[in-house]
Amino acid sequence: MKKILKTSFFVFSFLALFYSSAFAFIEFKQSKDISSDADGLRQINFKPDGTIMYVTNREKNSYSEIDSVIQYFLSTPFDISTAIKTTSTFLTNIDKPHAIQFKPDGKVMYVVDNVLH
Numbered sequence: 001m002k003k004i005l006k007t008s009f010f011v012f013s014f015l016a017l018f019y020s021s022a023f024a025f026i027e028f029k030q031s032k033d034i035s036s037d038a039d040g041l042r043q044i045n046f047k048p049d050g051t052i053m054y055v056t057n058r059e060k061n062s063y064s065e066i067d068s069v070i071q072y073f074l075s076t077p078f079d080i081s082t083a084i085k086t087t088s089t090f091l092t093n094i095d096k097p098h099a100i101q102f103k104p105d106g107k108v109m110y111v112v113d114n115v116l117h
Contacts, residue, residue, distance in 0.1 A: 030081035037085050038070055042114075045100040050077030056097040056111060057088075067091040069100065069111060 034041070040058035047053075053072040058065060068090050072083040091097055091111060099112040 030079050032080045032083050034070075034072075034083070034085075037088070042096075042098050043100055045102070046078065047106075050074060053080065053083055054100050054109075056100055058096060067094055067097045069097070069109070 034055070038055055038057035038059075040060060042056040042058060045054045051074050053074055055070050055072070057068045057070055059068070068088050070085060071087045071089075073086050074080065075082040075084070094111055094113045096114040097111050098114040099110075101110045101112070102108065103110070
């Protein structure tokens, strides 16, 4: 009897949680295929007002690997479907770019590489 009661409580608790709003579901609102610009996309970062998006990229071709930061303009803030490529900056002395972070005043960009020394 105790096993049945415990199992019933567990099943009831699971069903109550499942049918409540306790779960968060991911839903894509916008999308943009930038694979022609960045086939080795690593990270995305937005300007605080959402009008500029930055991505780190690591392209591989048969000869070498090219690391870059690509900037996109978004005509609608944070709506990536409106992204238009504006610049691409090649990175030197950085291997496998990963995270992008900005100084609070926006004048300095930090790019963290993913290399273990």
